[in-house]
Amino acid sequence: xxxxxxxxxxxxxxxxxxxxxxxxxxxxxxxxxxxxxxxxxxxxxxxxxxxxxxxxxxxxxxxxxxxxxxxxxxxxxxxxxxxxxxxxxxxxxxxxxxxxxxxxxxxxxxxxxxxxxxxxxxxxxxxxxxxxxxxxxxxxxxxxxxxxxxxxxxxxxxxxxxxxxxxxxxxxxxxxxxxxxxxxxxxxxxxxxxxxxxxxxxxxxxxxxxxxxxxxxxxxxxxxxxxxxxxxxxxxxxxxxxxxxxxxxxxxxxxxxxxxxxxxxxxxxxxxxxxxxxxxxxxxxxxxxxxxxxxxxxxxxxxxxxxxxxxxxxxxxxxxxxxxxxxxxxxxxxxxxxxxxxxxxxxxxxxxxxxxxxxxxxxxxxxxxxxxxxxxxxxxxxxxxxxxxxxxxxxxxxxxxxxxxxxxxxxxxxxxxxxxxxxxxxxxxxxxxxxxxxxxxxxxxxxxxxxxxxxxxxxxxxxxxxxxxxxxxxxxxxxxxxxxxxxxxxxxxxxxxxxxx
Ligand code: NAD
Numbered sequence: 001x002x003x004x005x006x007x008x009x010x011x012x013x014x015x016x017x018x019x020x021x022x023x024x025x026x027x028x029x030x031x032x033x034x035x036x037x038x039x040x041x042x043x044x045x046x047x048x049x050x051x052x053x054x055x056x057x058x059x060x061x062x063x064x065x066x067x068x069x070x071x072x073x074x075x076x077x078x079x080x081x082x083x084x085x086x087x088x089x090x091x092x093x094x095x096x097x098x099x100x101x102x103x104x105x106x107x108x109x110x111x112x113x114x115x116x117x118x119x120x121x122x123x124x125x126x127x128x129x130x131x132x133x134x135x136x137x138x139x140x141x142x143x144x145x146x147x148x149x150x151x152x153x154x155x156x157x158x159x160x161x162x163x164x165x166x167x168x169x170x171x172x173x174x175x176x177x178x179x180x181x182x183x184x185x186x187x188x189x190x191x192x193x194x195x196x197x198x199x200x201x202x203x204x205x206x207x208x209x210x211x212x213x214x215x216x217x218x219x220x221x222x223x224x225x226x227x228x229x230x231x232x233x234x235x236x237x238x239x240x241x242x243x244x245x246x247x248x249x250x251x252x253x254x255x256x257x258x259x260x261x262x263x264x265x266x267x268x269x270x271x272x273x274x275x276x277x278x279x280x281x282x283x284x285x286x287x288x289x290x291x292x293x294x295x296x297x298x299x300x301x302x303x304x305x306x307x308x309x310x311x312x313x314x315x316x317x318x319x320x321x322x323x324x325x326x327x328x329x330x331x332x333x334x335x336x337x338x339x340x341x342x343x344x345x346x347x348x349x350x351x352x353x354x355x356x357x358x359x360x361x362x363x364x365x366x367x368x369x370x371x372x373x374x375x376x377x378x379x380x381x382x383x384x385x386x387x388x389x390x391x392x393x394x395x396x397x398x399x400x401x402x403x404x405x406x407x408x409x410x411x412x413x414x415x416x417x418x419x420x421x422x423x424x425x426x427x428x429x430x431x432x433x434x435x436x437x438x439x440x441x442x443x444x445x446x447x448x449x450x451x452x453x454x455x456x457x458x459x460x461x462x463x464x465x466x467x468x469x470x471x472x473x474x475x476x477x478x479x480x481x482x483x484x485x486x487x488x489x490x491x492x493x494x495x496x497x498x499x500x501x
Contacts, residue, residue: 021052026207028068029217040226045113048382062233069190072218079188090135093213113346158491160188162241170196268479273432276425277308283437290324298332302408356407431473
């Protein structure tokens with residue numbers, strides 16, 4: 001199918017019918033069942049079909065994986081390779097991911113319901129790009145030499161931290177994982193990847209590709225598991241050096257407790273968000289801003305940590321702008337995820353759908369005005385679909401505007417002055433991202449500076465690539481993924497001081 005330029009839904013369905021689903025954990029270079037023999041059902045949100053039964057790991061498997069990872073690390077089989085060699089192997093890993101793009105994209109779509117066009121370009125394509133960029137950087141990161149008196153030499157070097165556990169969410173299963181495992185592997189660490197129980201398939205599949213690329217046994221392990229057991233066992237483990245997490249703020253806080261109660265492992269957190277998207281009346285192109293606002297709340301069915309779910313519009317243009325957003329949302333209505341024309345697919349599972357529908361009901365009870373959407377769709381398919389939903393007359397004090405819904409629900413608020421926009425934008429426990437639309441350079445920069453968020457976009461939404469660090473202020477987390485800053489999470493800095501006789 002790779003040779004065909006524009007595969008159809010039928011092509012994807014045919015490929016899906018022949019697909020083998022990975023279902024075992026990957027430890028020490030081998031695919032293995034959980035020691036308990038337990039499994040959990042992996043359901044597709046497209047139609048509620050059970051795709052496969054996946055190994056449900058627990059504490060015993062965590063011990064086994066940590067041992068394998070520690071042994072590989074201490075042996076030096078990976079960390080002591082010349083940087084150029086590690087780079088070559090990670091580039092091969094990227095090539096193998098790209099070569100298996102269709103299979104991986106299909107696994108991602110079947111597993112968590114996102115449209116195949118985005119699984120292919122954003123998730124799998126993006127993962128290969130993350131690996132390539134990071135691999136290319138390996139042999140370009142230098143240490144430092146301290147300014148010393150003539151009889152001393154001070155060297156500041158980076159060393160791999162050891163065993164890194166990456167616990168990741170289900171919204172971009174492979175891509176979020178790659179933001180962790182690429183820099184961790186690049187710096188010479190051993191990695192244990194713990195995918196979400198809602199989307200374990202691609203993580204399991206790429207473990208075999210990592211081995212094929214030449215990553216030594218024990219350096220890259222994948223541990224799926226149902227519920228919190230295996231994640232908790234890894235987070236509390238005395239022989240894990242670093243925990244890198246992407247997920248909800250509630251679990252992020254719990255991981256800090258686990259680390260504090262165990263060995264004070266380093267904890268890096270990418271957590272939730274409720275990002276403000278500020279549109280001033282003098283935005284250079286209101287239609288473009290409206291399209292970006294629609295995409296910013298609806299993309300990936302709104303299951304994006306940086307989703308622009310609080311739209312702050314200057315009061316004088318509110319009605320006209322909301323009309324433009326609602327119009328732009330027509331193309332973001334859900335369709336079948338395997339149809340290449342579909343821009344929006346299914347919500348990840350029934351639990352998440354129920355949560356989203358609950359907030360839609362709540363918004364109406366709280367007195368916000370339902371301006372678009374609000375309905376569940378395609379119920380008879382057995383899958384989980386909901387219309388992108390817009391509430392106007394929202395206030396920051398309402399639950400729909402204050403809490404992360406992680407679904408396609410937009411709260412529209414208004415402001416009259418720049419100061420008011422900034423105050424409202426910052427009135428949140430989160431600080432992941434924010435956007436500002438204005439033609440006034442002064443206003444753009446003043447607002448951008450005042451926003452308490454790790455990423456600020458001016459006259460675009462969700463801009464940036466691998467060169468830009470990504471992470472949160474406040475309860476959106478600490479540390480940064482992507483760019484050279486990502487290496488800080490996976491290295492210790494050593495000062496070596498030498499006296500010359
Ligand atoms: P989640 O916090 O429920 O789960 C994330 C991961 O943690 C999963 O692998 C889960 O199995 C594991 N986990 C859950 N409880 C655990 C425990 N007690 N101990 C150890 N591991 C545990 O999040 P989710 O529902 O998978 O993902 C959605 C959340 O992720 C949203 O809040 C979203 O904002 C956030 N997210 C953040 C970013 C970012 O970069 N800041 C990116 C994507 C998603």
